[in-house]
Amino acid sequence: MSLYAGSVSSDGLPAGCRAVALRTNRELTEITAYLPMATSHDVVANIAATKRLAIVATYPPDHFAVQLKGTTTAVRLAADDESEFVHARLNTFVDVLHRIGIPRRIASSINCWPAFAVDMKVEEMFEQTPGPKAGTPIR
């Protein structure tokens, strides 16, 4: 999946960055999003102030997408033992990009580590696949 995180500063300036991995519980009520440290300063700074986060997960070949919105409960530096999971997710993403024509050599250079791990309680979920139903609440 292609992952993108969005946040807003307390004075209304949106920020965003690519997320590189996502863990969820079975009910999809709690998630952990991994944001590369190198590119996520604005998003993480906003979370510290507002605790609000939106994540869109998209499958690039068919553009199927959902958006999760909620309140963050913790932000921490991802631990060493999470590195393997994050790199594995990036590799899967690289495979998907390769299928739609983006060379592995380039896609595999996307920076994923070190990363922040952001825990979020999911409060809203939306259909986000492009089309007239985009934005429709799923729950």
Place this chain on the structure above:
Amino acid sequence: MMRLADLSRCFQGVIPSTVVTSDGRGMPNVTYVSQVYFVDDRHVALSCQFFNKTRRNLDENPRALVEIFDPLTLQTWRLRLRFLRSEKAGPLFDSMALRIQAIASHTGMSGIFRLIAADVFEVERFDKVEGFLTEPAGDPCETTSVEGVRSEVRGLQYISERISRAESLESLLDAMLESLDRYFGFAHTMVLLYDETTKRLVTMASRGYGESGIGAEVAPGEGLIGTVARERRLLRISGLGAEMRYGRTVRKESGAVTPEIPLPGLPDAQSALVIPLVSGDRLVGVIAAEDRDPLQFGEWHEAYLGIIANQIAAGLDRMTDHAADDDEPALVVKPSGGAAKSGARRTFTFYRNDDCVFVDGEYLIRNVPGRILWKLLGDWQREGRTEFSNRELRLDTALGLPAIKDNLESRLILLRRRLDEKCPDVRMVPTSRGRFALQVDAAIDLVER
């Protein structure tokens, strides 16, 4: 200092861009857009196709963040935007709407995907996303090499010369596609001419495809080509997605027996450039090019080919205005000599209800060229005639040629090329200006239904 225009590759729509907005309560919203439109160095535009969350958010908070990608290097850039206005008419709206209409038509989504407004934003700042890649990306600037420009100037000169020298419509069509390949590197091209009688575009020549598709028809408003014809505006699309190829694949896989000839096309095309040929206010035809490289067609080509298209359209118009008729009053009637040299036997069937001609059960041609072929074969069989003139065809009211702009020459080219492809035993060979011979190397059965 870097300008927004230097990021032109990022605005081709090859990789979808992300947009982050916020509602009045400070809840962020993330969405993908297929393309961010470059307006000028201080402005971009996003397409508003549905009254969605992004659109509602902008009414509450005009700030937005857009992330765009260079499709060659994956280098990422962030644009900090302020929403200014929605445009529902004008050149920007028309340009964005054309692309959406074309894609919608091509994918059978006409009426569902349509542009409601072009949302225009001021770009307050833009920044490279440092650290997005672990290895430094190359220079994202799109440049045109001096050698490239020289080659294209030579191309323009070459096409101009060929147009003025062309003695026939056929040589002009072939020269046009050859020069686009030679000087512009467009290896997969086709040209369709507009038939005023049937109100359809007909494929007259193609280059770089396994199957020529000569005779394939497109209605104005149908698909990329038809949309360009109807709107009479050039269209350049990069990053053709899987959904764009779906309709073509379905058509190819269906195996339905219909008189339609499939348009030639690359199954894995990633970019397309479609150029209307317009003379005065009259649609003459369309040139279409496609490529597997998503960035094959640049802004430079767009501007340059606009000039070339005007010249080609004028050349085509001139040829159809001054059709090559002979001045020789008498026709030589020779015995048919209709023996089947090849030993082959061909059965031609003419369907009166739609003027379709099939050969050995396979669709060959229809409409005016179909009636012309039926006349030629009938005269050959009944009277043994082998020589014909354009003039006599023009005077034959049964053929249904329009009195003005009859496009007879283009109809004869179409017929000749279809015969070459589907029935080489029967050939139409030009013998002199405005005259041709029918050469038949098979035994012929004519059936009318």
